[in-house]
Amino acid sequence: MAAASGGPERETLRFLTARECVDVRTAHGTPTYVYDAATLKAQAAKALDFPNAFGLTVRYAMKASPNAAILKIFRNAGLKIDASSGHEVRRAVRAGFDHADCSLSTQEFPEFFEELVKKGLKVNACSLSQLEAFGAAFPGAEIGLRFNPGLGSGGTGKTNVGGPSSSFGIWHELLPEARAICEKHGLKVVRIHTHIGSGSDPAVWQKTSGMSLDLCREFPTVETLNLGGGYKVGRMAYEKSTDLAVVGAPVKALFEAFAKETGRELRLEIEPGTFLLANSCAIVCTVQDKVTTGAASDGGHVFLKLDAGMTEVLRPSLYAAQHPLVTVSAATGKEPEGTEKYVVVGHCCESGDLMTPGPDDAEEIAERAMGEVERGDLLVVEGAGAYCAGMSGKNYNSFPEAPEVMRTAEGTFHVIRKKQSLEQIMANEVELPDDAC
Ligand SMILES: *Cc1c(COP(=O)(O)O)cnc(C)c1O
Numbered sequence: 001m002a003a004a005s006g007g008p009e010r011e012t013l014r015f016l017t018a019r020e021c022v023d024v025r026t027a028h029g030t031p032t033y034v035y036d037a038a039t040l041k042a043q044a045a046k047a048l049d050f051p052n053a054f055g056l057t058v059r060y061a062m063k064a065s066p067n068a069a070i071l072k073i074f075r076n077a078g079l080k081i082d083a084s085s086g087h088e089v090r091r092a093v094r095a096g097f098d099h100a101d102c103s104l105s106t107q108e109f110p111e112f113f114e115e116l117v118k119k120g121l122k123v124n125a126c127s128l129s130q131l132e133a134f135g136a137a138f139p140g141a142e143i144g145l146r147f148n149p150g151l152g153s154g155g156t157g158k159t160n161v162g163g164p165s166s167s168f169g170i171w172h173e174l175l176p177e178a179r180a181i182c183e184k185h186g187l188k189v190v191r192i193h194t195h196i197g198s199g200s201d202p203a204v205w206q207k208t209s210g211m212s213l214d215l216c217r218e219f220p221t222v223e224t225l226n227l228g229g230g231y232k233v234g235r236m237a238y239e240k241s242t243d244l245a246v247v248g249a250p251v252k253a254l255f256e257a258f259a260k261e262t263g264r265e266l267r268l269e270i271e272p273g274t275f276l277l278a279n280s281c282a283i284v285c286t287v288q289d290k291v292t293t294g295a296a297s298d299g300g301h302v303f304l305k306l307d308a309g310m311t312e313v314l315r316p317s318l319y320a321a322q323h324p325l326v327t328v329s330a331a332t333g334k335e336p337e338g339t340e341k342y343v344v345v346g347h348c349c350e351s352g353d354l355m356t357p358g359p360d361d362a363e364e365i366a367e368r369a370m371g372e373v374e375r376g377d378l379l380v381v382e383g384a385g386a387y388c389a390g391m392s393g394k395n396y397n398s399f400p401e402a403p404e405v406m407r408t409a410e411g412t413f414h415v416i417r418k419k420q421s422l423e424q425i426m427a428n429e430v431e432l433p434d435d436a437c
Helices: 018-028 037-048 068-077 086-094 113-118 128-137 172-185 202-218 244-262 274-280 315-319
Strands: 032-036 056-061 080-083 102-104 122-125 142-148 188-193 224-226 267-270 281-292 302-306 325-328 339-345 361-365 368-371 378-381 404-407 413-417
Touching (some): 018 032, 018 281, 018 325, 018 413, 032 037, 037 068, 037 274, 037 404, 068 086, 068 413, 080 086, 086 113, 113 128, 122 142, 122 188, 128 142, 142 172, 172 202, 202 244, 274 281, 315 361, 325 368
Parallel strands (some): 032 404, 056 080, 056 267, 102 122, 142 188, 188 224
Antiparallel strands (some): 325 378
């Protein structure tokens, strides 16, 4: 067995105590997503403090994690909704939002958009064909335009959604065509929207904010500028989070300068997902096996196999995302004293189901230092709030969807999504007649 060594720092639990992890396993089994209401509320308060000159609306980009309990917490905190599909709008409404609280920026314009718009949904047209469809259905109505400002920035190529390699939004050079469609249908452009990527570079984000204001200049009826989300959050201890007060201050100044020059006081909208959710959830897992592939000097590793994996958190396989991994001893209910280096893998029959990829390469196997554990101990995947439960390799290998639990401010745990059953996985299967098999 590899001896404990220095290596990178061990990560620590964020909001759960080691004892609570054991209790969660006893009460709910593993894997279980545990959200923290206090962290969700604290992040919402920080977002609502975003520097602004003439008013602010914060929309939760609900694709980050769409559970109704999370939506309700944010509704009570005063957030509105950024929806990425018509189905998300319906989910938000079921959780208590009005249609008018929701703004839709989507790659796939829903067939049922007319019904939603009649009830008050705000639409940001993300392509010329969406704009044409909206204008034909609602001549003379108010509309938002999502532009691709020609510049993007994301933590990875997969999360960069601006620039010529990205299909998101109306390409900025097509502004005359967009204007012509608006004129044809008498549409009043009241919002400009840009969102350039997740985990974006603050400097690039600020630059596109200026470019987005230039787009507002082109449409004198615009009242609101929506600058999207993408605020980078450190999950690992060594990663830095964007300070909203710092990135927002120069943008506030740009709005003020714009007002001085044009007499127009624009309202600011932002749409964070990651910022609100990333560190608000941990997945409590069990180390269900521990195997070795021989001596480290011969290229061997000690592997921990979780009872979770890409079925709960796809980000490491997809983006080589780094999530803090913290072990807890079942016997002591504490984080172990000794440190060991492990490769941590998920439970799927796929070598890509790797929880410890190299930081820049999802295929690279990297070892991580963590508290020494044995089979049956616990391992907690931290930083699992955004794009985990909502974006997983659900039901691969027929593993049922894991339950979601909310830790309240009082420290009680409420189930907010039950564990899926095998029957539910197969519920929509239809039998093929025997003579066709
Ligand atoms: C995904 C998305 C967001 C949120 O991005 P984060 O990186 O999670 O903050 C905001 N706006 C739009 C249009 C999105 O698609």
